[in-house]
Amino acid sequence: MTDRNTRHKASMEKLKARVDEKVADATEQRGLILINTGNGKGKTTAAWGTVTRALGYGYKVGVVQFIKGLWECGERNRLEEDPNLSVAIMATGFTWETQNREADTQACQEVWQDAEKMLADPDTYLVVLDEITYMLKFGYLDIAEVKAALEKRPREQTVIITGRNAHRDLVAMADTVTEMQEVRHAFNNGIQARRGIDF
Template identity: 85%
Template sequence: MSDRDSRHKASMQKLKTRVDEKVASATEQRGLLLINTGNGKGKTTAAWGTVTRALGYDYKVGVVQFIKGLWECGERNRLEDDANLQVAIMATGFTWDTQNREEDTRACQEVWQEAARMLSDPNVYLVVLDEITYMLKFGYLDIETVKQALENRPHEQTVIITGRNAHRDLVAMADTVTEMQEVRHAFNNGIQARRGIDY
């Protein structure tokens, strides 16, 4: 065996030991709070990937779309006939289009009732609160209301929160926080969002 091969083998053995130790120490079983935040692309897409994964195991899943509900959504189109998936949509479009705080607040409160129902249902294995961070930022939802629902949800239920500028209290509560970092975005260079790729 060459020196390079020997070094590689030793390095991989050390890595395996570290991974095995982490696996052995992970003994707690419960639902998680995951946050996909940051200015980069892919927060909602990643959440839909997890929705697909959960549905693949026949788990019940709830998705609440607070912003993009009026947009076409390839993932929703593909999965909406699955009996284990329930989707609630705020359906007012982007707040910069509506420009009506009172109407947006009312619509948000209505769809939040669906979210609260999902968050209290022990049969719902995964709940996605898509773009809820904007609802908190604009004051359409109270952070304490959201925190209480998250804290009191069923023990086995996982929640994914998506959106930029996740509230610091939610970040503090979360088990996993992923920040999507924008390096370059095609839209900023005048390239239109592409069906089947961006939505």
């Protein structure tokens, strides 16, 4: 047991040295572009967790929901009275239910105007562009326009982008990209989404 403890201590000392070196090398302070993508569950949930964190410190936050805005959202229900939170919702809900490209494009363009204002506001510390990846995939938004707004945003502002199949240009711009991978999903086995757990 003593040998194992000695090896463990030596291993932890090496690990601490590597972590300390990375911490010392991280000297730049600025806002980030974070992407939560992949076919797994939890991309929007993770973004709302960061919204809660930022609000907890008293920062101003903007959330734009491009797809699930008409769904119930427990996080939004809990946080919407916070004076530092602004939420803009695309009025049409799921695009596969409307099946109207013209109406969906117009609704997307309208809510994108709200997003552009948030992205230009130096007082907004965090902006979440929830499910914006679909807007780019379906051609409702132009990638060049989105990239320009991200590039011109205030230096201290962080943006979280969520949705499957994140555009390669956004991935190239991002500071952190997390791909959530589905191993198993209850819905695929006939289990309904659960209030307070899934939404």
